[in-house]
Amino acid sequence: MRTAYSVETVRSAERALMALLPEGALMQRAAAGLAAACADLLGRVYGRRVVLLVGSGDNGGDALYAGARLARRGAGVTAVLLAPGRAHAEGLAALLRAGGRTVTPGDAGPAIRRADLVLDGIVGIGGKGGLREDAAALVERVAATRAAVVAVDLPSGVEADTGEVRGAAVRADLTVTFGAHKPALLVDPAREYAGSVRFVGIGLEPPADGAVLEALQHGDVAALLPVPGAESDKYRRGVVGVAAGSARYPGAAVLAVAGALRGGAGAVRYVGPAGPAVLARFPETLVSDRGPREAGRVQAWVVGPGAGDDAAAVTEVLAADVPVLLDADGLRLADRDAVRARTAPTLMTPHAGEAAALLGVAREEVEAARLAHARELAARYRATVLLKGSTTLVADPDGGPVRVNPTGTPWLATAGSGDVLSGLAGSLLAAGLTARDAGSVAAYLHGLAGRFASDGAPVGAHDVADALPEVWRDVRG
Ligand SMILES: NC(=O)C1=CN([C@@H]2O[C@H](COP(=O)(O)OP(=O)(O)OC[C@H]3O[C@@H](n4cnc5c(N)ncnc54)[C@H](OP(=O)(O)O)[C@@H]3O)[C@@H](O)[C@H]2O)[C@@H](O)CC1
Numbered sequence: 001m002r003t004a005y006s007v008e009t010v011r012s013a014e015r016a017l018m019a020l021l022p023e024g025a026l027m028q029r030a031a032a033g034l035a036a037a038c039a040d041l042l043g044r045v046y047g048r049r050v051v052l053l054v055g056s057g058d059n060g061g062d063a064l065y066a067g068a069r070l071a072r073r074g075a076g077v078t079a080v081l082l083a084p085g086r087a088h089a090e091g092l093a094a095l096l097r098a099g100g101r102t103v104t105p106g107d108a109g110p111a112i113r114r115a116d117l118v119l120d121g122i123v124g125i126g127g128k129g130g131l132r133e134d135a136a137a138l139v140e141r142v143a144a145t146r147a148a149v150v151a152v153d154l155p156s157g158v159e160a161d162t163g164e165v166r167g168a169a170v171r172a173d174l175t176v177t178f179g180a181h182k183p184a185l186l187v188d189p190a191r192e193y194a195g196s197v198r199f200v201g202i203g204l205e206p207p208a209d210g211a212v213l214e215a216l217q218h219g220d221v222a223a224l225l226p227v228p229g230a231e232s233d234k235y236r237r238g239v240v241g242v243a244a245g246s247a248r249y250p251g252a253a254v255l256a257v258a259g260a261l262r263g264g265a266g267a268v269r270y271v272g273p274a275g276p277a278v279l280a281r282f283p284e285t286l287v288s289d290r291g292p293r294e295a296g297r298v299q300a301w302v303v304g305p306g307a308g309d310d311a312a313a314v315t316e317v318l319a320a321d322v323p324v325l326l327d328a329d330g331l332r333l334a335d336r337d338a339v340r341a342r343t344a345p346t347l348m349t350p351h352a353g354e355a356a357a358l359l360g361v362a363r364e365e366v367e368a369a370r371l372a373h374a375r376e377l378a379a380r381y382r383a384t385v386l387l388k389g390s391t392t393l394v395a396d397p398d399g400g401p402v403r404v405n406p407t408g409t410p411w412l413a414t415a416g417s418g419d420v421l422s423g424l425a426g427s428l429l430a431a432g433l434t435a436r437d438a439g440s441v442a443a444y445l446h447g448l449a450g451r452f453a454s455d456g457a458p459v460g461a462h463d464v465a466d467a468l469p470e471v472w473r474d475v476r477g
């Protein structure tokens with residue numbers, strides 16, 4: 001499991017460690033890792049032109065010490081000092097001893113234009129609010145160069161704890177982060193600004209239960225997958241009910257069933273008007289022409305994909321004492337008090353537009369602050385919320401670490417792929433996973449299926465479903 005920590009938690013772990021080490025030791029560890037990452041990126045250090053953007057805090061100190069290391073290996077290093085009188089004094093002295101030079105932001109243009117590598121040490125976890133004007137102007141200049149950009153700890157201008165980006169921010173090719181991941185490195189929009197992320201361990205030990213974010217990895221998912229044992233039969237593996245599709249959108253039913261058949265439940269029961277279309281594609285489906293209440297027992301329901309205005313189906317499903325996944329039209333049709341009153345788990349799977357409608361805010365606001373809105377929606381509905389998008393999040397209503405999915409690909413942004421996800425997650429619910437595990441395991445498998453199916457080319461949602469068995473085999477190793 002990869003975990004990310006708040007600035008507050010990182011700071012207190014830093015204080016605890018610093019008390020045990022000689023002054024400056026942590027910064028040296030950070031700078032050594034940073035310089036090594038820069039050297040790897042450059043390939044050859046000797047003769048390269050490196051520009052350091054240096055703010056007045058320790059983030060600038062890291063950049064200065066790393067710059068000194070690169071200068072000692074023959075790079076031409078220029079430090080742009082945003083606050084010349086307040087730059088990290090020992091770091092600056094080290095750079096100058098190594099042969100580096102300094103310029104003011106006003107004189108930095110030529111050096112930035114010619115640079116092979118720019119190191120962003122403007123601010124790290126100490127950044128407050130949007131970047132100040134002088135820093136923002138420098139960031140704009142860097143955006144116009146072809147130099148590789150390495151962010152120190154975090155891209156300057158992103159909000160470390162939330163992943164929000166409210167103004168100018170550095171767009172890095174690589175972010176070298178120290179001691180602990182911060183939420184901004186895992187949640188969009190900030191994650192995109194970070195580029196690839198390299199972790200440098202400096203001995204920090206944040207408390208195991210103090211994470212604000214978790215990202216599952218292969219081993220975690222493998223351990224959660226419902227694999228049948230010798231004693232299993234189809235009912236013990238779980239039956240998932242799918243109430244989806246309409247005369248207008250029969251395909252949504254087919255795709256939700258396609259996902260459900262690959263999620264580990266022993267059987268899929270379909271209710272709704274698209275029975276013939278579902279059976280034509282998946283003859284193994286148990287199709288009922290009654291409503292959910294009379295369709296027979298299931299261990300979890302999926303309701304909503306392509307369902308149009310079938311409010312009765314949503315009401316009946318919400319009254320069932322089994323886990324329920326609400327998607328698409330089901331989200332719109334669900335009565336909030338009915339969801340809040342449920343005792344069995346509820347998993348809601350909105351995209352940003354649907355979450356915005358439920359919260360009464362603009363879609364852009366949800367996209368700009370994904371973490372806050374996923375948590376807010378979970379609290380308002382007392383339900384687990386899976387907020388879809390480039391970095392899918394799964395938030396539980398009682399707080400705790402939010403799961404962030406690391407496997408997504410923009411190729412998944414194709415009509416119907418959300419229907420596959422809902423069937424898949426519903427099937428995992430029926431197999432007995434908690435809402436948070438079912439949502440995050442489904443997002444993980446679905447993201448990988450998008451990658452496997454696409455391999456760099458456009459895919460349809462059915463291709464994503466078809467790739468799921470291969471993804472299971474890959475994850476189970
Ligand atoms: N955690 C660890 O274990 C380790 C942490 N390490 C490193 O320390 C970093 C944290 O250093 P930090 O605490 O000195 O804060 P930092 O990020 O440099 O920012 C503060 C400076 O930025 C300025 N400033 C603030 N807001 C601004 C804005 N909007 N726009 C412009 N400027 C703004 C603010 O200015 P002031 O308000 O004082 O005028 C102040 O000077 C951390 O990210 C990592 O790189 C490693 O060395 C070793 C181990």
Ligand SMILES: Nc1ncnc2c1ncn2[C@@H]1O[C@H](COP(=O)(O)OP(=O)(O)O)[C@@H](O)[C@H]1O
Pocket residue numbers: 328351388389390391392408409410411412413414415416417418419420421446
């Ligand atoms: N930019 C993106 N990067 C990664 N995944 C994405 C991106 N955009 C959408 N997705 C994923 O694609 C799926 C789309 O689902 P949804 O919006 O419900 O579409 P539909 O209703 O057509 O099925 C979701 O799993 C979502 O997380």
Ligand SMILES: [K+]
Pocket residue numbers: 059120121122123124151152153154155156
């Ligand atoms: K930075």
